[in-house]
Amino acid sequence: MSRVTATITGPGEDVARVPELLDGLARAHQLDADAVADMQVALDEILSNILTNGFADSRPHRIDVALSVDGDSLTAEVEDDCAAFDPLAVPPPDIGPALKDRRVGGLGVHFVRKLMSKVSYTRVGARNRLLLTRSLTGKGGTDGDA
Amino acid sequence: MEMHEEQLSGVTALTVKxxxxxxxxxxxxxxxxSIVATPQSRLVVDFGHLEYMSSAGFRVLLVAAKRAEEVGSRLVLCGLSAKVRQLFDLGGFLDLFTIARSRDDAIAAAK
Incomplete structure (x- = not known):
């Protein structure tokens, strides 16, 4: 098993480093490009959600990210010390309306659900813990037709 | 991300990498x-070298498409890889944008 970690204390440089970290891991293990792209999207959604919502109270916070490759799965553990928030409880977006009425709210979590093979959320003490897993052998998608 | 802009007989082609x-x-x-806000402008966005797009990318694309519609500009997309197309599909965006099969088709459609 191979594992790399990063700590994020705010938007900007810290966050921009995460995709580089995942690319490095992908290169070292010659990971499937589709699986890596799916994980990149999922991580961007989750981290930007935490930075937008969790960090909104203007208190100092930190996010710990650990990326690992184990056998045939790529996993991201994302832990933060923000207010309790379960992204899996976000309702799916309405993707029906025409252009002028379309909103992008909820789309990020929708992508996470569709692209990952497994997603789990737990509140551990004062921390949110999200586990994202993408199979390296099959397609993603936790809820059916992805 | 890198962007490369070209002017081709009245159409702006923006390649995103x-x-x-x-x-x-x-x-x-x-x-x-900066491009579509000019009324009647013509823009082709070539995603041929795009690795992936998260919802943040779709958000700005949606804003630009609405803007284009308001001012009579035209926005055509091309170069969607299988991965990028899947993301458009998951978000329900395939029918919302004008998507061409090739860059040449996109330029023709934008004119």
């Missing part, structure tokens, strides 16, 4: 806005 995520989307959004 790398990642469109929450870090890079604002810059992409500013670029789109």
């Amino acid at each position: 790398g990642r469109l995520d929450s870090t890079t989307a604002p810059l992409f959004g500013q670029k789109l806005e």
